[in-house]
Amino acid sequence: xxxxxxxxxxxxxxxxxxxxxxxxxxxxxxxxxxxxxxxxxxxxxxxxxxxxxxxxxxxxxxxxxxxxxxxxxxxxxxxxxxxxxxxxxxxxxxxxxxxxxxxxxxxxxxxxxxxxxxxxxxxxxxxxxxxxxxxxxxxxxxxxxxxxxxxxxxxxxxxxxxxxxxxxxxxxxxxxxxxxxxxxxxxxxxxxxx
Amino acid sequence: xxxxxxxxxxxxxxxxxxxxxxxxxxxxxxxxxxxxxxxxxxxxxxxxxxxxxxxxxxxxxxxxxxxxxxxxxxxxxxxxxxxxxxxxxxxxxxxxxxxxxxxxxxxxxxxxxxxxxxxxxxxxxxxxxxxxxxxxxxxxxxxxxxxxxxxxxxxxxxxxxxxxxxxxxxxxxxxxxxxxxxxxxxxxxxxxxx
Numbered sequence: 487x488x489x490x491x492x493x494x495x496x497x498x499x500x501x502x503x504x505x506x507x508x509x510x511x512x513x514x515x516x517x518x519x520x521x522x523x524x525x526x527x528x529x530x531x532x533x534x535x536x537x538x539x540x541x542x543x544x545x546x547x548x549x550x551x552x553x554x555x556x557x558x559x560x561x562x563x564x565x566x567x568x569x570x571x572x573x574x575x576x577x578x579x580x581x582x583x584x585x586x587x588x589x590x591x592x593x594x595x596x597x598x599x600x601x602x603x604x605x606x607x608x609x610x611x612x613x614x615x616x617x618x619x620x621x622x623x624x625x626x627x628x629x630x631x632x633x634x635x636x637x638x639x640x641x642x643x644x645x646x647x648x649x650x651x652x653x654x655x656x657x658x659x660x661x662x663x664x665x666x667x668x669x670x671x672x673x674x675x676x677x678x679x680x
Numbered sequence: 681x682x683x684x685x686x687x688x689x690x691x692x693x694x695x696x697x698x699x700x701x702x703x704x705x706x707x708x709x710x711x712x713x714x715x716x717x718x719x720x721x722x723x724x725x726x727x728x729x730x731x732x733x734x735x736x737x738x739x740x741x742x743x744x745x746x747x748x749x750x751x752x753x754x755x756x757x758x759x760x761x762x763x764x765x766x767x768x769x770x771x772x773x774x775x776x777x778x779x780x781x782x783x784x785x786x787x788x789x790x791x792x793x794x795x796x797x798x799x800x801x802x803x804x805x806x807x808x809x810x811x812x813x814x815x816x817x818x819x820x821x822x823x824x825x826x827x828x829x830x831x832x833x834x835x836x837x838x839x840x841x842x843x844x845x846x847x848x849x850x851x852x853x854x855x856x857x858x859x860x861x862x863x864x865x866x867x868x869x870x871x872x873x874x
Contacts, residue, residue, distance in 0.1 A: 498856075506702075525723070575871070619813075620814065646855055658867070659699035667865065669864050673852070673859075675765030677857075678765075
């Protein structure tokens with residue numbers, strides 16, 4: 487495991503995705519690993535932390551999630567722009583070597599039988615909370631975050647520090663058709679008259 | 681209605697929130713209007729366009745949504761940083777003049793009995809799709825987008841143009857405790873070898 491990776495306390499795990507980044511979803515079942523990108527992933531609760539992610543019925547990753555009951559949500563970086571685009575547009579069904587051809591390197595984290603994508607800035611290991619109606623009617627999956635990690639160069643002491651890190655570590659925010667924005671500059675609002 | 685506001689075709693309405701901005705949720709019932717901020721709002725489908733939003737049981741806005749069956753999701757701007765923070769931290773229950781004290785001005789759009797917040801960059805009128813289990817167990821609400829508009833200075837021809845507009849029109853992305861990021865610079869990935 488990369489020396490920059492540190493655990494994130496579960497109570498602050500929602501902050502890893504609170505700013506709405508496009509994410510990578512990875513899953514493993516029966517010896518098959520896959521990774522896809524997803525713009526439609528969102529925090530759902532603080533404690534225990536939960537999140538939602540939309541997984542189309544056509545994706546192989548969805549089948550791996552349904553069969554294994556677990557998945558990883560990870561936050562890709564500006565350096566992974568093309569990787570993020572490619573894993574979202576290529577299917578393991580048509581391209582058996584999709585992951586190496588898309589530049590994906592996987593790594594393990596002890597105690598978690600899940601494929602983690604190297605080079606991301608944050609990782610959230612999730613346990614599927616089965617909700618068959620949501621999954622069938624809306625392609626909407628709910629996960630409980632059971633562990634989280636981040637790259638300390640860009641997330642530490644419970645918050646992102648994009649402004650102090652290399653711009654290549656910023657998060658990606660997809661609009662459509664390969665057009666993304668990087669996250670920008672920090673802004674602080676006043677707290678109320680407390 | 682502001683002269684910069686134009687309708688957005690429904691097939692492209694998802695793009696208004698695809699990059700994960702913090703949004704304002706507004707609703708009206710029984711002569712009461714309210715507005716709250718929400719970081720947990722996410723696209724759910726393309727056609728018809730749907731979205732999810734998490735509305736805590738403690739919020740007055742949620743009660744207005746449940747009673748009226750409709751709401752507006754709007755995208756606030758950097759110029760509305762403090763307004764966005766304030767409507768998220770103040771409750772109409774404790775502060776009857778919450779909206780004027782937070783600097784909120786509402787306007788009407790003909791044919792929609794909904795309160796729209798002036799100064800935002802995009803507005804999505806939504807009809808609640810009742811899902812009592814999701815609402816009760818997860819505070820998760822699903823809306824179908826029935827009409828959408830955007831400020832043409834920053835969204836036109838079906839896409840955002842943050843890079844060509846005044847920085848005060850950029851979207852806000854909340855982390856926690858009043859710490860936000862503005863959306864940043866555009867990045868374009870190559871389309872696959874098609």
